[in-house]
Each structure stands twice: as structure tokens, then as C-alpha cells.
Amino acid sequence: MKNKENRQFSLLNKLKWGLYSARVKLYNLLHKKKQEEKIMNAKNSARITQGIFIFFFALFPVVQFLVFYVGVNINSILLAFQKYENGKFILSGFENFGEVILDIFSTSGELRLAIKNSTIQFLLSVISIPLHIMVAYTVFKNVPFSGFFKIILFMPNMISSMVFVICGTEIINEAIPILLNNNSLWLLNPKAVSSFWTVLIFGFWMNFASGLIIYLSAMASISIDIMEYGKLEKLTSIKELWYVVVPSIFPTVITYIVVAFAGFFINQGFFFSFFGGNAYTTSPYDTLGYIFFVKIAGDDASQALYPYAAAGGLLFTIIITPITIGVKALLEKYGPSEE
Amino acid sequence: MKKNRKLFRKMDIFETIVFLVVLIYVVSILFVLCFGFINSLKNHNDYLHLRYPNVFGWPRAEVNGQKFGGSFLNLYFNNYIEMFNTFPVEVSKGVGLGRRYVTVMEMMWNSLVYAVSMSLIHILSQVMMAYLCSKYDFKLNKVFYTTAIIVMMIPIVGSLASEVQIINALNLNDTIIGVCLLRAKYTGIYFLVFYATFKNLSWTYAEAAQIDGAGHLQIFVQIMFPMVMSSVFAVFILNFITNWNDYLTPMVFIPNKPTIAYGLYSYQYNSNESVFAPHKLAGAMFTCIPVIILFMIFRNKIMGNVTMGGIKG
Numbered sequence: 001m002k003n004k005e006n007r008q009f010s011l012l013n014k015l016k017w018g019l020y021s022a023r024v025k026l027y028n029l030l031h032k033k034k035q036e037e038k039i040m041n042a043k044n045s046a047r048i049t050q051g052i053f054i055f056f057f058a059l060f061p062v063v064q065f066l067v068f069y070v071g072v073n074i075n076s077i078l079l080a081f082q083k084y085e086n087g088k089f090i091l092s093g094f095e096n097f098g099e100v101i102l103d104i105f106s107t108s109g110e111l112r113l114a115i116k117n118s119t120i121q122f123l124l125s126v127i128s129i130p131l132h133i134m135v136a137y138t139v140f141k142n143v144p145f146s147g148f149f150k151i152i153l154f155m156p157n158m159i160s161s162m163v164f165v166i167c168g169t170e171i172i173n174e175a176i177p178i179l180l181n182n183n184s185l186w187l188l189n190p191k192a193v194s195s196f197w198t199v200l201i202f203g204f205w206m207n208f209a210s211g212l213i214i215y216l217s218a219m220a221s222i223s224i225d226i227m228e229y230g231k232l233e234k235l236t237s238i239k240e241l242w243y244v245v246v247p248s249i250f251p252t253v254i255t256y257i258v259v260a261f262a263g264f265f266i267n268q269g270f271f272f273s274f275f276g277g278n279a280y281t282t283s284p285y286d287t288l289g290y291i292f293f294v295k296i297a298g299d300d301a302s303q304a305l306y307p308y309a310a311a312g313g314l315l316f317t318i319i320i321t322p323i324t325i326g327v328k329a330l331l332e333k334y335g336p337s338e339e
Numbered sequence: 340m341k342k343n344r345k346l347f348r349k350m351d352i353f354e355t356i357v358f359l360v361v362l363i364y365v366v367s368i369l370f371v372l373c374f375g376f377i378n379s380l381k382n383h384n385d386y387l388h389l390r391y392p393n394v395f396g397w398p399r400a401e402v403n404g405q406k407f408g409g410s411f412l413n414l415y416f417n418n419y420i421e422m423f424n425t426f427p428v429e430v431s432k433g434v435g436l437g438r439r440y441v442t443v444m445e446m447m448w449n450s451l452v453y454a455v456s457m458s459l460i461h462i463l464s465q466v467m468m469a470y471l472c473s474k475y476d477f478k479l480n481k482v483f484y485t486t487a488i489i490v491m492m493i494p495i496v497g498s499l500a501s502e503v504q505i506i507n508a509l510n511l512n513d514t515i516i517g518v519c520l521l522r523a524k525y526t527g528i529y530f531l532v533f534y535a536t537f538k539n540l541s542w543t544y545a546e547a548a549q550i551d552g553a554g555h556l557q558i559f560v561q562i563m564f565p566m567v568m569s570s571v572f573a574v575f576i577l578n579f580i581t582n583w584n585d586y587l588t589p590m591v592f593i594p595n596k597p598t599i600a601y602g603l604y605s606y607q608y609n610s611n612e613s614v615f616a617p618h619k620l621a622g623a624m625f626t627c628i629p630v631i632i633l634f635m636i637f638r639n640k641i642m643g644n645v646t647m648g649g650i651k652g
Contacts, residue, residue, distance in 0.1 A: 049554070049555065050475070050477075050555060051477075053554070053555035053556060054471055054475055054477055057467050057470075057471055057555075057556075057559075058467070058468065058471055058479075058483070060463075060464060060467065060523075061464045061465075061467055061468045061523075061525035062483075064464060064520060064523050064524065064525070065486075065524060065525060065526070067505070068502075068505065068520065068521050068523075068524065069490070069524055069526075071505060072498055072501045072502050072505050073495060073498060073501070075501040075504060075505060076495075076497065076498045076500070076501035079500060079501055079504070134357050135357070135360075135361055135364075137357070138354065138357045138358055138361050139361075141354065143350065143354060143358050143361075144358075145362075148365075149361055149362075149365055150642060151638070151642075152365045152368050152369065153361070153364075153365065153368075154634075154641075154642065155368055155372070156368070157580070158580055158630055158631075158634050158641075159372075159584070159627050159630055159631075160583075160584035160586070160600050160603065160626060160627070160630070161584065162584075162586060162600060162603045162604050162607070162623065162626075163375070163603070163623040163624075163626060163627055164371060165607070166375070166603070166607055166619050166620060166622075166623040167371045167372070167374055167375035167620065167623060168371065169607075170374070170375075170378065170394075170616055170619075170620065171371065171374060174387065174392070174394050174616070175374070175394045175395065178392060178394055178395075205364075205367070208364050209364070213641075213642065236351050236353065237350075237351050237353050237354045238351075238353040241353075255528075258492065261494075262494030263494070265494065265496040266494055266496055272587070273604070276608060288496075292496065292497045292499065293499065293587075295500075296499045296500050296503060296591070297499070297587070297590060297591045305500075306500035306501075306503075306504070307500075309497050309499070309500045310497055310498075310500050310501060311497075312496070312497055313495070313496040313497015313498060313500075314496075314497065316496040316497065317493070317494065317495055317496045317497070320494055320496065321492075321493050321494070324492055324493070324494060325492055325493075328492060
């Protein structure tokens with residue numbers, strides 16, 4: 001009897017457990033879907049929130065870029081094919097390009113002289129790069145008074161170039177003639193070729209410590225182990241510079257070389273600071289960057305000159321872009337590396 | 340690098356030669372600035388006396404009975420006072436509204452607004468984009484980053500005419516906000532600096548904040564941005580100095596809101612009969628003062644490491 005009762009009790013329990021398990025499984029089945037849906041909704045919500053954040057965060061930089069870089073350059077290309085007549089711009093085909101090419105190749109063309117001056121300016125800027133590295137290296141090596149040198153070398157970057165131009169003008173026009181006892185030097189005569197060389201040398205002097213902070217930062221990130229190894233090998237400073245420092249900072253050097261190439265057509269030096277400029281006058285110190293600036297912002301500049309400047313700019317951009325990219329690629333492939 | 344405690348240590352020949360060259364250059368910078376400063380305190384009759392010009396020496400009290408009116412140590416401070424009267428730049432009040440003179444203090448204010456606005460808006464654009472590209476994985480991430488690299492490599496020549504046209508078309512000519520928007524491109528060397536800085540920050544802090552319910556903007560403003568504040572501030576100071584000294588951009592885009600740098604450029608060509616070289620030098624020295632003060636206060640930030648690492652790939 002008792003066994004029969006126990007058997008019945010056990011069956012009942014099993015039934016209860018069975019029903020309970022079924023209930024739990026049913027509950028989980030129903031709610032699992034809801035939980036999965038909840039997780040999916042939460043993920044989607046997070047994705048949407050992130051997407052909204054990225055959209056609004058990128059909105060200003062992207063719109064600014066589209067309007068003031070892409071828009072400006074598209075407008076510049078369109079402007080190159082127009083001319084200004086009777087107060088409005090009309091299509092003129094390749095007329096502006098013809099004018100630019102004629103100016104480059106004709107003996108009396110203003111661009112011919114500008115290309116020559118720009119070439120000299122460019123060569124000087126490339127030759128100066130090793131000098132800038134040596135100056136930065138000297139400060140980096142903590143030579144005597146290096147802290148003081150760092151501050152003074154930074155002065156031309158800190159103080160307006162116009163201050164140095166005004167002081168330089170007085171030194172060149174008044175002080176040097178008195179020193180040399182020669183009042184007919186006319187080094188800054190805007191009609192003489194000497195004005196080009198004077199301002200070029202002034203520019204070289206002003207940019208003597210160009211890139212100092214960037215080079216110092218790059219040198220500071222050179223591994224101490226490599227520097228210590230150089231010391232153990234008893235490398236002289238010139239060998240350390242050539243075999244250790246330059247390869248380590250070469251990516252930074254590449255940047256400055258690329259900038260020098262890009263600056264061939266853009267760099268206007270200090271010529272505008274010294275002489276101002278007239279849009280229609282050819283001067284012995286014309287460079288490409290100077291001419292294209294003066295045609296828009298110089299005295300007597302007018303909208304009539306915009307298409308010429310745009311056409312010249314487009315032509316030179318097409319020329320310099322592959323050169324710049326090619327120079328960068330070559331330097332990265334064949335230049336010294338840390339390895 | 341261990342700081343060398345000895346004032347004079349042994350240098351090899353190469354170091355010695357470069358040291359001497361740098362020393363000569365440093366002396367030349369100091370000479371030019373001292374030349375400008377001392378001559379800015381001379382009476383113009385003393386500076387360019389017909390028979391005995393005094394270009395290199397200390398200001399004189401008189402020559403051949405002609406007194407130069409200097410006060411303490413013969414210094415002629417009147418140049419700075421007279422400079423204030425002759426420095427103002429003539430600008431247009433508006434179409435058909437005549438012209439007016441912009442005073443030195445107004446130019447200082449224009450410079451401050453221009454330099455701060457230009458720097459802030461430009462940095463904001465670069466920081467925002469650098470943060471997104473370094474911390475978020477989305478479809479256009481690579482596009483934005485690659486665009487920044489490509490734009491840096493492609494030199495655009497002759498776009499100034501188009502810029503002037505676009506600014507005029509948007510009715511933003513002669514407004515500081517217009518020129519700020521024009522120059523607020525996110526691409527540039529400092530985009531790479533901020534990108535590298537954000538890349539080095541751990542995202543763990545942001546995850547912890549997300550668990551606490553912080554939104555993306557909150558994470559950026561309260562966690563990520565404060566961690567890069569040091570770099571941002573250093574770049575801001577550098578940009579501020581560059582924009583403070585820039586006279587070409589204000590000359591082209593905000594000609595009727597001249598900054599002090601443009602005022603100095605304009606002063607150089609001032610044909611007023613009462614403006615002489617010492618006045619121009621006084622104007623030049625006066626414009627140095629704010630930048631020198633700024634440099635003295637933030638010297639460590641400005642001269643600190645701003646890592647760029649070059650552009651590769």
C-alpha cells in the first residue's frame with residue numbers, strides 16, 4: 001500500500017516537474033524572442049545614436065570643405081575658361097591658357113622672368129633644408145646657450161615679418177650705405193635687379209631657423225637606445241647627424257621637401273612686403289606666387305584679371321601635382337630609413 | 340636627453356662650426372631688433388641728420404646747436420605718441436557712406452577678434468574630424484583621412500580669385516566670420532597631430548562612461564577633449580600668433596576691418612609728411628609688444644613638443 005502511495009506520489013511529482021519545466025520552457029521561448037528583440041533594438045538605437053552623432057559632428061568640417069575647397073576649385077576651373085567683358089563673365093574657351101603660354105615663352109612675357117626668379121627661389125629653399133636640420137640639431141644637442149638660442153631662433157616666427165621688413169629696410173637703405181661709405185647702392189631700388197637678390201637674401205635670413213620646433217619635436221622622439229648606441233660607437237656629431245638623426249626624422253624632412261616643391265608656384269617670398277605691387281607692372285623681382293597674388297590683391301587689381309590668374313593657376317597645378325607626388329614617392333622609397 | 344650641466348663642453352669641429360654660424364645668426368636677429376628699438380627712440384633729425392647721420396649710435400641730445408628734444412637719456416618717446424596719431428588706416432564706411440579712420444586700438448581689437456576666431460574655428464574643425472576619424476569606425480572614415488593626406492600633397496595654385504568670388508557670392512565679404520569659414524578647412528598638418536593624439540588615447544574611459552549612460556557628445560566634451568587639451572592649447576597659441584601677424588588675408592578679405600599687422604604694412608607706405616623712419620620703427624616695435632607678452636606667458640607650451648611624425652603612405 002505504502003509502495004503504491006509512494007509510486008503515486010513520485011508520478012505526481014514527475015507530473016508537476018514536467019508541467020513546471022514545460023511552463024519554464026514556454027516562458028523562455030516567449031520571452032527569448034522579446035529579449036532578442038530588446039537587444040536588437042538597443043543595438044540599433046546605439047547605432048542610430050552613433051550615426052546621428054557622427055553626422056552632426058562631421059557636418060561643419062565636411063560642408064566647409066565642400067564649399068570652400070571643392071567649390072572654390074571647381075569655380076576656379078570654370079573661371080579659367082571665361083573672360084570679363086562689360087561687367088560680366090562670359091565663356092572664352094582656351095583664350096586665357098593661350099595668354100599664359102604666350103607669357104611663358106615670349107621674351108617679353110612677365111611669366112618668363114617670374115619662372116626664372118621662382119626657380120632661383122626654389123633652389124635656395126631646397127638647399128636651405130640641410131641648414132635648417134643642422135641648426136635644429138645644434139639646439140637639440142644642448143650646445144652652450146641652446147635654451148637662449150631656441151628662444152631667439154623662434155623670434156622670426158613669433159614677431160610679424162613686417163617688423164623685420166621695416167627694420168631691414170632701414171638697415172639696407174640707410175645703415176649699409178653709411179657702413180660701406182657708398183650712397184649709390186640702391187639695394188632696394190624696385191627697378192633694379194639688385195632688389196630681387198636683396199629680398200631673396202633677406203628671405204633666406206628670415207627662414208634660417210625654419211621648422212625649428214617641428215624638427216626638434218621629431219628629434220626628441222628618436223629612441224634613446226639609438227642615440228646611446230651612437231655614443232657607444234663614438235660617432236662624431238656629423239656622423240650621428242647623417243647616420244642616426246636624419247634617417248630617424250626623414251618623414252619630417254620629406255614633408256619639408258614636398259612643401260618646397262609645392263611652393264615653387266605659390267611662394268611669393270617677402271617681395272610684396274617690401275614693395276607692395278601693381279597688377280599691371282612687371283618688376284625685376286616678379287615670382288609666380290607674387291604675380292598671381294598681385295593680380296588679385298595688388299594696386300589696380302580688377303576682376304578682369306581673375307580669369308588669367310585662374311588659368312595660370314590651373315596650368316601650374318597640373319604641372320606641379322605629379323611632380324610633388326612623384327618626389328614624395330621617390331624619397332619614401334629610396335630615402336634613408338630608421339632601419 | 341640628459342641636460343648638460345657644464346656651460347662649455349667639448350664640441351667637435353662640425354658642432355663648433357654650426358654653433359658659430361647659429362651664434363652669428365642669433366646676434367644678427369638681436370642686432371636688427373635692437374637697431375629698430377633704439378632708432379624708434381630717436382628724433383628723425385638726429386637719425387638722418389644731413390651732415391652727421393646717427394644710424395648706429397645712441398640718441399643724441401643735440402648736434403651743432405640743433406636740439407632733438409629727447410628726455411630721459413636723450414630718448415625721444417614722442418615718436419610713439421606721434422605714431423598713434425599717424426598710424427590710423429583709412430577705410431570705407433560702406434557703399435556711398437564715405438570714409439573713416441581706424442585707430443590703433445580699434446586695429447588691436449580687430450586683430451584680437453580675428454586671431455582668436457580664426458584659430459578657434461580652424462582648430463575646432465580639425466579636432467572634430469580628427470576625433471571622428473581616429474575613434475569611430477564608419478563608412479566614410481577612410482575617405483576623410485585619405486582626403487586630408489591628398490589635399491596636403493596637392494598644391495593648388497591661383498585659387499585666390501575664386502575664393503574672393505565665392506566669398507562675395509555668399510555675401511561674406513568684409514566679415515571676420517566669412518574669412519574664418521574660408522580658412523577653417525579640417526585638412527592640414529595639425530589634423531595629423533590631433534589624429535595621432537586621439538589615436539593614442541585609450542577608449543576604456545569612453546566605454547566606462549557609456550556604461551554610466553553618457554552620450555557620445557558628453558564623452559567627447561567631458562572625457563576625450565580634456566585629455567588632449569594640452570596639445571590643442573599649444574596649437575591654438577601657435578595659430579593665434581600666425582593669425583595675429585598675418586596681414587595678407589585681412590588685406591584681401593576684410594579690408595575695412597584692418598588688423599594691426601595690416602596697419603603696420605600700410606604704415607610702411609604712409610606718405611604723410613610728418614611720418615619718418617623712426618615713427619615707422621616705433622609702429623613696428625609697438626606691434627611686437629602683445630606677441631612678446633604672449634610668448635613670455637606661454638613660452639613652455641609654444642616651445643614644447645608638437646609631434647607631427649611626417650606623412651608616410
